[in-house]
Amino acid sequence: MNRAEKTYSLMAIGYIAGLACVLMTSPAAWKIKYLLPLSLLGVAINVGLLFVIYKDIFSRSFSSPWQKYFWVLLIFLCMPAVLIYLPMYGFRNR
Numbered sequence: 270m271n272r273a274e275k276t277y278s279l280m281a282i283g284y285i286a287g288l289a290c291v292l293m294t295s296p297a298a299w300k301i302k303y304l305l306p307l308s309l310l311g312v313a314i315n316v317g318l319l320f321v322i323y324k325d326i327f328s329r330s331f332s333s334p335w336q337k338y339f340w341v342l343l344i345f346l347c348m349p350a351v352l353i354y355l356p357m358y359g360f361r362n363r
């Protein structure tokens with residue numbers, strides 16, 4: 270990943286964590302007029318994050334060919350796996 274992709278990944282994770290904190294601490298944020306735009310923005314940010322992650326997975330060479338498909342499937346089925354993938358592979362040079 271280049272510096273812009275790393276920055277975007279960290280900002281996307283920060284936004285989702287911040288949104289979760291706001292929703293847990295502020296009952297006013299549960300109103301539809303706040304919740305809908307914040308959630309739609311979160312979806313757009315996550316789509317961009319998935320694009321960056323999948324681009325990195327498919328451009329990276331792994332030690333065995335099944336590892337690439339393992340990470341694709343794991344991230345597709347369980348989005349928090351991004352938090353494991355990024356420190357292990359994503360933030361390192363290809």
